[in-house]
Amino acid sequence: MVKSGQRDVIDIAYDNPDRLHTGIEVLTFDALKQRLKGSVARRPSRLDFHQVMLVRGGEGTAMVDFVTHPCARGTLLHLRPGQVQRLPSGPNGHLADLDAILLLFTADFPPPLPATHEVLDGLGGPVARHLPPDEFDAFNRAVTEMDTEYRALRDEQTSDAAAPADTNAELTRALLRQLLGALLIRMARLAHPTGHPALATPGTEIYLAFRRELEHSFATTRSVEDYAARLGCSPRTLTRACLAATGRSAKQLTDARVALQAQRLLAHTDLPVATIGRTLGFTEATNFGKFFARETGRPPGDFRHTQR
Incomplete structure (x- = not known):
């Protein structure tokens, strides 16, 4: 991993x-702790790759985009590129003592299957799940096999053998891709924590297209009518698709995305509040302040002070 700093968040x-x-890289949480310096480990970080972590023992608390997630045996965390996290920590503020396996992988490494695409591109999908015992056992076997194969790949890479070892390494890479694909399909089968299924809901394609368009345009429009027109559907159809996929309307999802970006800018930059509001399409600072307070329950200045 390469680190490049901006104010207090590390890219x-x-x-x-x-x-x-x-x-892909497969490693334990202990190995990650040994790699990171203490000052870096305690700072928020923003990844440009996917991170899946299965907790097998220990306890801690992670924070992803200002939401805390208790971590214990059975916790499955999935961070997508662009999300800001604080690694799981204990009561003393130091990194938690967790028995956990992490999968760090680029978006183009998994096999291009519809189910894996929807998990990876499912913007707004759950960051954290707590797996029931049967599901935990299945996921634990899956990540353990990936860990074993990754170690084998590393050993093959450092061996002195010639062509046969290269062939084996390519086969192991291919196997890791398929194992990751199978893991992501397992994730796709899990029910959404809100009770809404992750896949195969009416309007799934419309919903995912909306989330992609929202990522590109949330700073310029919060109009459901604008998004529906760009997607070639009616506002009612778009709202139905969002409700079926998440339980929230298109307007609620749009406002939540704008509020999240506002929180990121308030917490991780020194931009004035009025400038942040203009960046997100608010011509008047008072309107931005009212919007932010409605969405988060506190004024922008109070939120920034708390985060600092």
């Missing part, structure tokens, strides 16, 4: 330290 780009020329 981390994918860079496999094992030099395996592959788009």
Whole structure:
């Protein structure tokens, strides 16, 4: 991983330290702790790759985009590129003592299957789940097998053998891709924590297209009518698709995305509140303040002070 700092959040780009020329790294939480310096580990970080972590033991608390997530045996965390996290910590503020396996991978590494695409591109999907015992056992077997194969790949890469070892390494990379694909399909089968299924809901394609368009345009429009016109559907159809997928309307999802960006800018930059409001399409600072307070329950200044 390569770190490049901006005020107090660290941007981390994918860079496999094992030099395996592959788009995935499998490691334990202990290995990650040993890699990071204490001052870095306690700061928020923003990844440009996916991070899936299965907690097998221990306790801690992670924070992703200002939402805390208790971590214990059975917790499954999935961070998507662009989300800001604080690694799981204990009561003393230091990194937690967790028995956990992490999968760090680029968006183009998993096999291009519809189910994996929807999990990876499912903007707004759950960050954290707590798996029931049967599901935990299945996921634990899956990540353990991936850990074993990744270690084998690392060993093959450092061996002195010639062509046969290269062939084995390619086969192991291919196997890791398929194992990751199977894991993501398992994630796709899990019910959404709100009770809404992750896949195969009416209007799934419309919903995902809306979330992609929202990511590009949330700073310029909060109009459901605008998004519906861009997608070639009616506002009612768009809202039905969003309700079926998440239980929230298109307007609620739009406002939540704008509020999240406002929180990120308030917490991680020194931009004046009025400038942040203009950046997000508010011509008047008072209107931005009212919007932010309605969405988060506190004024922008109070939120920034708390985060600092």
